[in-house]
Amino acid sequence: MLYIEDVFFYSVSCSTLLVYGLGLEKSFFESRPGSSFLVRIPAVALECLLSVSLLWFPASAVLVPSSFACLLPMATVAVCSIVSLLIQILVPSLSKTTAGERLFYFGTVFLSLSEAASFLDALCIAAATIVSFTLATGTLFTVRSRLSTSIVPADWKGAPLVLVSMGLLCIGMYSADVSWWLQEVFH
Amino acid sequence: MKRNPVVFLFSLCPLIPAASRLAYGLILGIALLWYFLSGLIFREMIRKMQPGDSGPFLELICLAGSATLYQTALQFLFPVLSVSLFLYVYLSALSYLLLLSIDSFPVPAGQFIPVVAFVPLLILFSAFREFMGSGTISLPVPGGLHEILVFPGFSDWGLAFWGTAGGALILLGIMAAIAKLVRRRLAGFRRNA
Numbered sequence: 001m002l003y004i005e006d007v008f009f010y011s012v013s014c015s016t017l018l019v020y021g022l023g024l025e026k027s028f029f030e031s032r033p034g035s036s037f038l039v040r041i042p043a044v045a046l047e048c049l050l051s052v053s054l055l056w057f058p059a060s061a062v063l064v065p066s067s068f069a070c071l072l073p074m075a076t077v078a079v080c081s082i083v084s085l086l087i088q089i090l091v092p093s094l095s096k097t098t099a100g101e102r103l104f105y106f107g108t109v110f111l112s113l114s115e116a117a118s119f120l121d122a123l124c125i126a127a128a129t130i131v132s133f134t135l136a137t138g139t140l141f142t143v144r145s146r147l148s149t150s151i152v153p154a155d156w157k158g159a160p161l162v163l164v165s166m167g168l169l170c171i172g173m174y175s176a177d178v179s180w181w182l183q184e185v186f187h
Numbered sequence: 188m189k190r191n192p193v194v195f196l197f198s199l200c201p202l203i204p205a206a207s208r209l210a211y212g213l214i215l216g217i218a219l220l221w222y223f224l225s226g227l228i229f230r231e232m233i234r235k236m237q238p239g240d241s242g243p244f245l246e247l248i249c250l251a252g253s254a255t256l257y258q259t260a261l262q263f264l265f266p267v268l269s270v271s272l273f274l275y276v277y278l279s280a281l282s283y284l285l286l287l288s289i290d291s292f293p294v295p296a297g298q299f300i301p302v303v304a305f306v307p308l309l310i311l312f313s314a315f316r317e318f319m320g321s322g323t324i325s326l327p328v329p330g331g332l333h334e335i336l337v338f339p340g341f342s343d344w345g346l347a348f349w350g351t352a353g354g355a356l357i358l359l360g361i362m363a364a365i366a367k368l369v370r371r372r373l374a375g376f377r378r379n380a
Contacts (some may be wrong), residue, residue: 017351155364
């Protein structure tokens with residue numbers, strides 16, 4: 001139950017996308033009509049979970065106890081880059097990586113390693129980040145598809161209205177944190 | 188590089204949760220400038236080593252290293268704020284705008300360096316958010332934040348919403364719409380003149 005609560009917390013009520021800002025710009029670009037963001041999700045999820053798994057034990061057993069925690073960001077970037085290269089070699093069809101995705105990927109791994117209390121916890125945070133991104137990008141994709149066929153003032157077309165939608169989505173997701181019935185479910 | 192407001196707006200997005208106060212905006216703005224300068228040095232060093240395809244990865248590792256140095260300096264100067272901004276100090280080192288600025292340097296005459304133009308925007312936006320949210324302006328001090336009250340009672344009137352991530356995104360949307368309106372009006376005015 002604790003891990004389910006963790007995933008729910010980081011994917012909805014304290015969405016890593018909207019509260020931590022991880023993948024927010026990627027979500028904007030990937031939610032455009034005609035985007036195929038869902039195709040990339042398995043590859044990103046695989047990269048994130050594999051990187052967290054490879055980094056957790058060296059980080060928790062070597063770097064942190066021997067006061068070398070400051071090396072964690074560099075180790076994260078190095079291991080993430082190696083994992084990304086490995087996946088590109090093994091599955092060439094999944095090799096198309098953008099700059100926005102790289103930030104999302106490194107950020108997810110770093111957040112999981114920084115905030116987790118255990119290995120499973122770290123995997124839950126990484127998984128929740130992917131869920132959060134998929135949920136918000138899917139919702140924005142629907143919003144933008146509706147907007148493309150709606151008549152809106154010229155000044156509000158495009159980025160302004162998408163930003164306002166993102167803000168409303170953020171409020172909507174945060175409302176789960178204060179809803180009494182969700183608190184009842186988890187306790 | 189073309190002056191593209193959308194790139195600026197969405198570079199601001201990952202920093203929205205962090206840039207809710209002027210003090211945070213200042214620290215992140217200085218961080219971006221530091222990463223840009225150190226990134227240029229690292230880029231030249233790595234080019235001289237001729238590492239081939241692994242060059243961009245080495246550049247990113249070096250940027251993470253300069254973020255670690257910045258975080259260490261921040262822990263020494265502003266220990267309280269270094270805890271609040273821990274994650275964002277590292278995230279901003281890997282931002283798209285920063286990498287674009289490093290890769291496109293030196294820019295041709297008449298064009299601008301994206302990250303240098305972005306830093307004042309980040310600072311102004313964080314100051315505006317803080318002012319709208321609580322009526323204060325804050326500066327970083329070793330003990331945390333030094334708040335200067337500009338308009339008393341702002342936080343009691345329910346305006347604190349603009350300080351949240353949701354409020355900031357809506358505010359950014361409104362600002363983008365106003366910017367579009369102004370640009371359209373100016374273009375019309377120039378055409379008629």
